[in-house]
Amino acid sequence: MQEINRERRTIAAVATAVAPGQGGIAVIRLSGPDSQRAVRAITSFPGEQVWESHRVLYGHVMAADGLERLDEVLVLLMQAPRSYTAEDVTEIHCHGGVMAVQRVMARVLEQPGIRRALPGEFSQRAVLNGRLDLTRAEAIGDLVSARSQRAAQLAMAGVDGGIQRRIKALRECLLDQLSELEARVDFEDDLPALDGQALLRALQSVRDELLQLVADGERGAVLRQGLRVALVGRPNVGKSSLLNRLSRRERAIVTDRPGTTRDLLESEIVLEGVPITLLDTAGIRSTDDAVEQLGIARSHDALASADLVVLLFDLSEGWTAEDQALRERIPADVPYLLVGNKADLSDAVAPADVHLSAVTGAGEEQLVEALLERCGAVTDGSLLLSLNQRQADLARVAAAALDRSEQVAADGLPWDFWTIDLREAIHSLGEITGEELTESVLDRIFSRFCIGK
Template identity: 35%
Template sequence: MNQSLQDTIIAISTPPGAGGIGIIRISGPEALEVARGIFSLKESSQEIFPRRMHFGYLVDREVGETLDVGYLCYFPSAISYTREEVVEIYLHGSPVLLAEAVRMGIRAGARQANPGEFTLRAYLNGRFDIIQAEAINDLIRACSLDQAKISFRQLEGSLSKKIAGLREKIVDLLVLLETALEFPEEEHEVSGDQLREAVSTVITHLDNLIRSYERGRALMEGLTIAIVGRTNVGKSTLFNALLEEDRAIVAPFPGTTRDFIRENIQVDGVLMKLIDMAGFGQATHPVEEEGMARGQKLAENADGLLVVLDASVRENQEDLEILDRFSGKKKILVFNKSDLPPAADREKIFSKAPGAPFIEVSALTGYNIDRLRKSMLEIFGPKAEKQDEVILHGRQKILLERAREVLQKAQIMLEEGFGEELIAETIRESLPLFGQLTGEIRSQEVLEQIFNTFCIGK
């Protein structure tokens, strides 16, 4: 982290493993020299133009051996990702070859880049703020399309702009207060109402952002949904049907699933982690008993439950006990085996789960499985307008909460008739929090925390 920006860094920017193309990225004042040290253009002039693909060869200059063929592209600092001189070399995606290219680049004067160092340099060179840097990492690591879309918008500056707007409102407020202080005799008197309204507007905006973190976390981590029910009601069949593949073992005798299985599905861009587990009830095997105990814990911590019931037989005590046990959890009652004649007493079941949404399905034939997926999203999914700004990081949330606290304090002071000077002083305390949020105020610790989670080569 402490290395200067004076050196030139090099790394493989494509993911580890074999692939169609592998990209080496070089950034820093010597980028062109380092690139020339390992790559020969096919054109005899050897002249490198900005932003043009140059065909050529990866060459080991020490032994004069050509190792690969590919392209080179030069990005002058004004338009590059890092705002330094950047060269990218596109080779075949062979891990050994790419590692050798990096080794040769180091021999030619570059240094191996640290994780996230390209992005760190972009940030230090003023290319973007820290919120945008976080968004880049989020975008790369997104495990749902919805989150990727949000992260992309934040990378483009949507959240930074919003935060800047709030900060501006606070600065305006301070100007208002200071004017009142400077010219106490004049007509400049600021009405208390005007101040109160300005403060509460900012607080409302902060509230909305802070609240969005719940949705942000669901987007980042996905929703955990546990499939519960007594044995043999069709949990594993349903699990497989939701996955659209045969993952769990299904069998006509109870106790087939003794542990639990997790698989991810995406519904309209939202990641859901499905858990199939041993049925609750009388264990037929010690392993199953342990499976049930673990399953119980998982189900308790899940974001939502699919309580599966066999609609083709009469409900029994076990079904009702399960409904009782999870009475406090968000759930959908899934009446399975609806391809068979119905026999379960719905009223009795509903009396144990008043108001719970329910659906008829057949995990065997696939009837209503699509609708169930949609219901899961509606009932367990994070609710918000797609256009709303969403906070994805605890770091951001904590700073916003602290800013809100400061403004709430100012609000109370306004109510209690404190002098303008004291109120201004309090409100001013919120400004550095905004500075930390966007990274205008730099903290080595925060930088390390953020950039250490990046991949090498980004």
């Protein structure tokens, strides 16, 4: 990694989620040379407790007057380099919720030399100090934000170093090839002839592996980010009933009266390991009701923002001109499924991707399978590693550079022409692993992390 300025000032942040009435404890983390001094200054410890690394101490955080106890706490000491950031780290474990955490945090920030941490700054320091490599740090961020068990498994593969090892091995292969080429550029008359076709095959093999990693990253992105699926149809075709069935709870009011849903309802679910946000839209029709018109306008917006549209129609009424008009409203770049609902009320056969009864559940399994397949979100055990967007973009750049070697070989150009694209590929892979980085790139990466991580 290029030399980057390391700030030595001590930082502090709440490292756990904070919400009213949620969480029995909260953790306030400090990292830097003044972390222990700051905590000693605000905490009273009864008895003879030994301050040494990786011990837990008991005490109370005191108000500035030294009389009022703000909270009963445990303090965990971790001296450098045996900590998350490889700096001196001190954690205050206080009561959860909101007010207790805020009062303790305010006392911490009152201490000289302490400032509030920026998003992802703890992880950034861990990378700068050599405690973590960049891909592991990014995987920790993915693990924290994982919305399904499968996404957490993929993130953990990154935390364990799977991405780092794979990319580093490919980069070292390219470095070996580059050293061979540079030797020929300088001392070709003194060395055995280099087999250009064998070299080209080696570069193409690395390129193919990179492209496979990019494809796996696209599949993994669905698991990390999830899908937005809009349920669209005429009033009273069963959109709300389907939402409730897939959500396994009564999220939407269901009646026989058309136009019951007046607003856009959202429900978070997980189907086959894929996080999905279901959007129950207002039934689209002509109406004079001002409130319903607002809901219909939001339904149109949902059509454009969805990753997939499920267009429901009533099998008992058949495919109507209004259904056709709705299908024509779906943007051309948004995939959709035609789902005939109320199969329990009709034996009619109508062209549809799935026949369903949202009331009885008949056809639900087929709907889930078709939904995931249409979005390209079908996952299996073959997906072991998943690059994030930054990593995948760099892998594409490296693969494109290696791809250009074919033209260089076809044109019969000298070896030094081969080294140009090879160096570009090596540099791009180094940016993935953190071996070729600048301070601005690091700042951009970690700014997407949560504060306290």
